[in-house]
Amino acid sequence: MSDTWDLSITRLIDAPVDAVWRAWTEHTADWFCPRPWTTEIHAMDLKAGGRSSITLCGPDGERNELEGVYLEVIPHRLIVSTDALRVGWHPQGPFMVRVDEFADEAGQTRYTATARHWTAEARDNHAAMGFEPGWNAATDQLEEVARRITG
Template sequence: MTDTYELSITRLIDAPVGAVWRAWTEDTGAWFCPRPWTAEFVTQELRAGGRSEIVMRGPNGEENRLEGVYLEVVPGTRIVSTDAFTAGWVPAGPFMVRIDTFADEGGRTRYTATARHWTQEAKDNHAAMGFEAGWNAATDQLEAIAVGIAKASG
């Protein structure tokens, strides 16, 4: 696999992997899209083949519904999802495969979020939609939650 159709961000988060994993999996709606947008995880079955249904809402009443499946979930390490299928492996018009990885780096977490697209056009459209700014803002929110979890855990 080349990175030809890939967009990615990486961040060293000042919290252990367990805290970042908990923030990602337990409070996903609070960080998943940059404010003032909100995300409601209607369904989040974090297992291979599990369903994902998200409603993202904008400040002016915009609504974007996303549905997909989880392809791989390795607790504390990796989450892979796609919108190429809906529940029951029904093919859908694919936009991307999302890969989130969590790696320990001296008690902190190297978090990487990657979007792999089927075509150059899809990648370019995602970049033009504000991928870098949006995914970095969402990761700022994820980091704040993870740091709070780490502090509360002692």
């Protein structure tokens, strides 16, 4: 298929890959969704088939439950997850596959976060929900945490 229905951001983060990786994997609740929203981590079993369970909590009591699995994890390089499956490879209503890539660039980190959708309509709906400003704000927060880790 030549068509892709991706939304993606790429940023150069002023911190080494190890710090960005640690921020992503060990301090997820501190950055994962834009403030004033908060993140509750229920499970982050970072291995293929491992459970991902996160709740995004809005300032007015909104709750967005995210349940899925990790498809591939390469430490300090790649995290791929999806909500199309739950633990045990059981299908569920999909929204996207998320791909987070980390690459060293002269001591800084080239970070790319991609939301890969099943249809153009799903991609367009995600864009209309505020993908670009939301994921960029979360990435700003990721950089804050990574820079805090590096001291």
